[in-house]
Amino acid sequence: MSIEAFYRDTWAEIDLSAIEYNIEQMQKRLPQHTGIYAVVKADAYGHGDVQVAKQALRAGAKRLAVSLLDEAVKLRRAGVTAPILVMGWSRPEDMPIAAENDIAVTVFQKEWVDQVKETSFNKPLKLHMKWDTGMGRVGIRSTKEMDTLLSVIKASPLLELQALYTHFATADEEDLTYYQEQTARFQDMYEHFKRVWPHPVEIHTGNSAASQRFPEHMHHFVRFGISMYGLYPSPVVKKERPIDLNPSFSLKSQLIHVKKMDSNEAISYGATYQTEEEEWIGTIPIGYADGWIRKLQGMDVLVDGKRHPIVGRICMDQCMIKLDREYSVGTKVTLIGKQGNEIIHTDELADYLETINYEIPCMISYRVPRMYFINGHIVEVDNTL
Structure with missing residues (x-):
């Protein structure tokens, strides 16, 4: 089973082994x-x-x-x-x-x-x-x-x-x-x-x-x-760290288009972002209808284990990112989770949106398929569409 079980290049990965681990840690504490x-x-x-x-x-x-x-x-x-x-x-x-x-x-x-x-x-x-x-x-x-x-x-x-x-x-x-x-x-x-x-x-x-x-x-x-x-329920509890926790939710996508743009060219609705020099711009198929809301403009995503910012307004189904070089179509993008030595934690997104970490996975909509893993192996794909 793989991402070919659905027909878009954005999906969430749910690590059920992390769910099990977190329950075991809680049981040890009680x-x-x-x-x-x-x-x-x-x-x-x-x-x-x-x-x-x-x-x-x-x-x-x-x-x-x-x-x-x-x-x-x-x-x-x-x-x-x-x-x-x-x-x-x-x-x-x-x-x-x-x-x-x-x-x-x-x-x-x-x-x-x-x-x-x-x-x-x-x-x-x-x-x-x-x-x-x-x-x-x-x-x-x-x-x-x-x-x-x-x-x-x-x-x-x-x-x-x-x-x-x-x-x-x-x-x-x-x-x-x-x-x-x-x-x-x-x-x-x-x-x-x-x-x-x-x-x-x-x-x-x-x-x-x-x-x-x-x-x-x-x-x-x-x-x-x-x-x-x-996820810890607050920064205070996270600092105290009474038990160890493993996040179970990550959000992935892929580049579907990459282009080189000249300086002073605009990106997306309202032309709120303009290139300052020649820039590589990538498009990924996720937008506010997927729960990736417009306020996330400026937030980083991970490509090739490095941070790249979202530029221009996030659209209903797509958004654009500024790349550090040319990448091929199909290159993986991590919006929540770890890629290489870098990680974008749910807490970071919550801080950026001035909300709590509870809200982040809840807001990722039904349009985003969920892939379920146990010990690194896909066990189920849920695509409600």
Whole structure:
């Protein structure tokens, strides 16, 4: 199998061995009693949800977490049988689908439970109660809300409270004051919960940052997201480097046209770039429709193991680079990843775009085929087109 399995000269390479390595490093860091939810929402952060989910489970992750019911159902249809949690809000009328497919869902509203009880399903619906300890997104915020919610759950024999969880807003930052406040709020709420709910439940609070930095404070499970893909959740955590990580995502292309241009000639829309002297200009087949957005004008790519800048505005399907010499059509271009002794890291792109590394693989669109590798060998090509 090779790139001839699709019909364009731009593709992403996903190293599934890196996924396995990163999970193994996390497991070594955690206490033995703490398991891992592999977070594969948003198409596994742009890596491919089915492929990453199956590899993560083979590597030792016990469960999966997604954001949407649609994502969970897709995994079930792909033959994934492991427990799956939907972390986002789901429509009450769709809960028979969740119950039928043994998919756990997030609960934090009494009105939601009341509406769910009006639907018809024959299998238990597994619930994870979300507590808002300071994220300010979704979740119950008081013991009064908790008591009300527990009372309506208890009244329905087909509703099964399986777990409690929260999410930390600042676990990746240097100042841990707010993280400690959230931890204290969770503990206060949990002490109340134990007094009013006699049945055992699971607890998962740790994201990638908290799991790496405070493994001894984790509970039954952690939710391993960004770092499963080989990226640290912040510069602070990257500097601390609690575990070693291998990036799993790289982005490749090839030169499709090379030309020599005279001085004072313009490149691309708006003529925003003009040659200062005779220059070799290469064209590569990737543009903003692929997620390689216009703000990346000026960013470097790698050709022949050397950095070459993107010149002129990035088009919908193509962009141009300034070359240091003439190269032949078909010469490989690396936009994310290593080539020779040089590397363009996802973090570098994030810094250039003034965003976070999470966003970079997520923004590479479905038009870019994904090639999956294990131990350096291609095992699958996913071309959704």
